[in-house]
Amino acid sequence: MIEIRDLAFAYPAGGFQLRIPAFDLAEGERLAVVGPSGSGKTTLLDLISGIRLPSAGSLRVDGEEVSLMSDAARRAFRLRRIGFVFQDFELLDYLTIQENILYPYRISNALKLDVATRARARALAEAAGIGKQFGRHPNALSRGERQRAAICRSLITAPRLVLADEATGALDPDNKLRVLDLLFERVAAEGAALLAVTHDTELLQRFDRVVDFRDYRIGAEP
Amino acid sequence: MSTLYLAWAHIVWHRWRSAVLVAAIALVLAVPATIERLLTASEERLAARAEATPLLVGARGSRLDLVMNALYFSEDRPDPLSMAEVEAIWDSGLAEAIPLHLRFQAEAAPVVGTTLDYLSFRGLKTGEGRVFATLGEAVLGAGVARRLGLGPGDSLTSAPSNLFDLAGVYPLKMTVVGVLEPSGTQDDDAVFVDIKTAWVIAGIGHGHDDVVAEDGEPGAAPRASAAIRQYQEITPENVESFHFHGDLAAYPVSAILAVPPDARAAMILRGRYLDAELGTQAVVPDRVISELLGRIFQIKRSLDAAVGLVALAALVGVGLAVFLSLQLRQREMRTAFRLGCRRSMIARLVLAEIALLLSMAGVLAAGIVLAAGSLADQAAGWLIGAA
Numbered sequence: 001m002i003e004i005r006d007l008a009f010a011y012p013a014g015g016f017q018l019r020i021p022a023f024d025l026a027e028g029e030r031l032a033v034v035g036p037s038g039s040g041k042t043t044l045l046d047l048i049s050g051i052r053l054p055s056a057g058s059l060r061v062d063g064e065e066v067s068l069m070s071d072a073a074r075r076a077f078r079l080r081r082i083g084f085v086f087q088d089f090e091l092l093d094y095l096t097i098q099e100n101i102l103y104p105y106r107i108s109n110a111l112k113l114d115v116a117t118r119a120r121a122r123a124l125a126e127a128a129g130i131g132k133q134f135g136r137h138p139n140a141l142s143r144g145e146r147q148r149a150a151i152c153r154s155l156i157t158a159p160r161l162v163l164a165d166e167a168t169g170a171l172d173p174d175n176k177l178r179v180l181d182l183l184f185e186r187v188a189a190e191g192a193a194l195l196a197v198t199h200d201t202e203l204l205q206r207f208d209r210v211v212d213f214r215d216y217r218i219g220a221e222p
Numbered sequence: 223m224s225t226l227y228l229a230w231a232h233i234v235w236h237r238w239r240s241a242v243l244v245a246a247i248a249l250v251l252a253v254p255a256t257i258e259r260l261l262t263a264s265e266e267r268l269a270a271r272a273e274a275t276p277l278l279v280g281a282r283g284s285r286l287d288l289v290m291n292a293l294y295f296s297e298d299r300p301d302p303l304s305m306a307e308v309e310a311i312w313d314s315g316l317a318e319a320i321p322l323h324l325r326f327q328a329e330a331a332p333v334v335g336t337t338l339d340y341l342s343f344r345g346l347k348t349g350e351g352r353v354f355a356t357l358g359e360a361v362l363g364a365g366v367a368r369r370l371g372l373g374p375g376d377s378l379t380s381a382p383s384n385l386f387d388l389a390g391v392y393p394l395k396m397t398v399v400g401v402l403e404p405s406g407t408q409d410d411d412a413v414f415v416d417i418k419t420a421w422v423i424a425g426i427g428h429g430h431d432d433v434v435a436e437d438g439e440p441g442a443a444p445r446a447s448a449a450i451r452q453y454q455e456i457t458p459e460n461v462e463s464f465h466f467h468g469d470l471a472a473y474p475v476s477a478i479l480a481v482p483p484d485a486r487a488a489m490i491l492r493g494r495y496l497d498a499e500l501g502t503q504a505v506v507p508d509r510v511i512s513e514l515l516g517r518i519f520q521i522k523r524s525l526d527a528a529v530g531l532v533a534l535a536a537l538v539g540v541g542l543a544v545f546l547s548l549q550l551r552q553r554e555m556r557t558a559f560r561l562g563c564r565r566s567m568i569a570r571l572v573l574a575e576i577a578l579l580l581s582m583a584g585v586l587a588a589g590i591v592l593a594a595g596s597l598a599d600q601a602a603g604w605l606i607g608a609a
Contacts, residue, residue: 082562084560086557094232105224107561
């Protein structure tokens with residue numbers, strides 16, 4: 001799913017540099033990336049999703065060389081093949097849970113919002129245990145429920161890869177486990193791979209593989 | 223359509239903030255347009271009536287007060303002149319002379335004492351009933367009739383001009399005999415009576431019980447006393463008792479509408495009033511009103527500049543509110559971009575929201591201007607009254 005070879009990245013301001021000789025993620029694999037703050041974990045997610053481009057090396061995602069894509073192609077690629085789960089959920093308070101899940105379809109003309117998609121959104125919400133909150137706004141939900149909704153949003157486009165950036169970082173211990181279980185369960189059900197950045201060492205044993213990222217950094221992340 | 227959908231959802235979620243923005247923008251748009259519309263309506267009403275009145279004769283003094291009182295029934299009170307002036311104009315053969323007596327009110331409407339020539343001159347026709355024929359009869363303008371819910375057969379009472387003037391004017395109960403068709407002028411808001419009825423209201427014509435000698439013997443000297451009942455209503459039974467003391471030629475009128483047959487006669491007639499020693503003057507209402515409008519529009523230009531500055535300040539405020547809103551939504555925009563949204567889509571989202579707010583403000587402003595337009599005549603009447 002992800003194949004990185006001799007990748008180098010540096011911010012234009014200088015200082016921080018990232019060098020990754022080799023990094024792989026197999027299809028359907030659940031990989032945790034750990035490392036101290038500033039080690040380049042989030043930068044890796046940005047590189048994989050095409051938000052940032054490497055200065056050297058090869059980065060292939062789902063068989064495509066990301067650095068060779070145009071801006072538009074990278075956006076479409078991100079939208080269709082990658083799902084995102086953020087630490088602070090990043091749900092929009094002015095939309096219902098249903099509309100938050102369908103948000104990727106609202107921000108792109110490339111994705112067609114039809115009855116089947118709406119039905120899929122409901123099915124995802126039901127599977128995540130937030131079916132009853134489908135028509136409510138995020139501020140009426142608990143933090144755990146909000147992250148469940150964010151997971152549903154990440155999966156609505158049936159992506160091949162889900163990138164989770166500290167997805168459990170803002171949750172209490174009980175919710176952490178439930179949300180992670182849900183994430184594993186839904187990602188597996190969708191046949192997607194999962195790359196999760198985390199600080200939480202208690203959760204690592206649940207992943208298929210763990211990569212410590214401190215070895216790849218040179219300098220400090222801005 | 224998704225950008226509009228998202229923009230609308232954001233507006234609805236922040237409904238109070240949106241409502242304040244919409245109201246602020248709507249006021250910025252509507253206030254200048256409404257002022258413009260009201261002033262234009264006032265200008266049209268003032269100018270139309272002035273143009274339709276060739277010459278006005280009145281006591282020497284403020285020409286504006288004379289015109290405002292005689293044409294627009296304002297409460298400005300020029301000095302009266304005598305009925306002899308009316309006769310003099312008729313006798314000169316230079317113009318028809320229509321006397322106007324404007325001093326009293328009935329139910330907050332001006333009572334216009336005049337002759338039937340006034341109704342003909344203004345092209346006023348009765349929609350209901352007939353015109354006044356005898357003392358104590360009144361014809362109502364359409365607006366007054368509608369406001370008071372009165373029609374032929376009803377009555378209305380003149381208001382005393384001064385409650386504390388015990389020796390002065392008593393109310394007179396008048397019978398409504400007709401209602402005029404709407405004319406869209408100040409005539410709609412007036413009560414028309416014969417000029418002699420106006421003199422009765424003024425107390426210089428009156429009716430009372432017979433004054434006879436106590437023993438009733440013919441030829442005996444009459445004896446008047448405070449016990450004699452003075453009539454406050456003119457009825458078929460007592461109308462014969464109403465009378466006017468002294469020379470009618472000395473009776474007061476507020477102004478005279480002079481209607482010359484041609485420009486030459488008008489010129490000659492005006493020439494007769496040029497002598498500054500005379501206590502009377504002849505004015506061309508159109509010129510007086512043009513001067514007034516000139517002054518009003520000088521003031522309006524200053525007002526426009528002030529309104530423009532206020533509008534600019536308000537728009538800067540609205541712009542600041544939009545800018546702060548965008549700052550608060552930076553995180554949302556960053557997330558949208560990470561998910562795969564084009565930056566132009568984010569710009570479209572913001573523009574769609576601004577467009578929706580402006581559209582709603584535009585509709586609200588149009589509604590305000592339209593509502594003000596429907597009240598323009600009323601407001602113009604008020605502005606004319608206040609002028």
